[in-house]
Amino acid sequence: MAFASSRHTVKRFDAEIHQLVDLVLEMGRAVELQVSRAVTVFRTGDIEAAQEVIAGDQAVNRWDMEIDRNCVRLLSRRQPMSTDLRMVMALNKAVNDLERIGDEAKAIAERTLSIYARGVRPQEAISLEMERLALIADQRVQQALDSFARLDAEQAWALAQTDESDGVFEDIMRSLSTYALDGELPIGTVIDIALALKALQRVAERARNLAEYVIYIVEGQDIRHSNVVL
Template identity: 35%
Template sequence: MTDKHISSQFDNELNQVSSHVLELGGMVEMQIRQAMYALSEFNIEVADQVQDTEHRVNALELEIDRELSNIIARRQPTAIDLRLLLAISKTTANLERVGDEAAKIARMVKRIIDSGKARVLPAGELRMAADLAAQQLRKALDAFARLSADDAVAIIKDDDHVDREFDGFVRKLITYMMEDPRTISASLDLLTLAKAIERIGDHAKNIAEFVIYIVKGADVRHSGPDGVESAAR
């Protein structure tokens, strides 16, 4: 077997596992959309769909892990290729955690509905933050598909927008609770939902950092904005 043939097989295996990562990304994006619809409409059936999808997300994560393990065992990749496989593995883990956050939102929605206090909550206030987090994830997946370090840098910079939305929402909730202490319990539930949305944005940022790691070989997880831009050049 020629080296060219081995290289071609390796490329095919990498393309397959990358396609599965993007498939996983599509599944968790759908979970986010469904979770936010369930929250805005207090729809228990859609919340159930989010939780049903969680099982498929977990199964696909395990399949990707098996594929990566098989590639490493069969191909004995070089340091550069091993870096790529490691980043793919970490990207997969972050996508699975996004699915966990969406499922958490769905479970909370069902609990709120069961409690009978659904309409007390100003759930619409969360839409902007949720939309931003979902956009961040979509951009991160696009950056992964194109292996674009420049796009990844833009995503990392934009993460501040999601954080500001979360901070602003927390301030609104504090005012809400101070004006009417009877809403404290409901507001705490909403805070849990807001935190889950913020974490989705964090995972999108993590994926962008791994894209830079794949393309440039630089670990920017604990770098400031200047360090990220410098590494991506």
């Protein structure tokens, strides 16, 4: 993905902005992979792989801290204005959401360890539903990162105005409740599965946030707390 931006008179500023964006996109790809691995672990019950996902959160946190320092340094040294200022502020916010996506991947892996520690394996139907929700979340994160790389406000608007993950999550939770009522799964396991599913839904919600930041950069509109479809 190639970052699109206008050129500045000070070429060094251009280079610093591009470096910052590249770091954010690299972090985005890393957390996207973390989520994918966590979902695979949920299906397979691979304890070692789950522990690797949990340990991988440390690298995500390091990205968070490095990019935050770069944003502060860029603001203090260059004192950007207008679109450039919005860009740096939005990148700083985006990193926070990406770090939270990494946390959600870690949470899925932790819930998986808890489930399999009881000697219980989730039904195949639950794993398939998990992957269904994961596909939606992954596509949304990919689209959000792509819109960030190209500063594509049109794509960002399309992403911000739709979220099919809510309906899918509700459908899965209704199915999951039947396993609890029928006694097919221990209550503790049902809770762990529900928490893992909720973590995945939050990934999709974070992707919407990323799209909103693109709109803020390009159009100057802050729609984060608006329920109005413009």
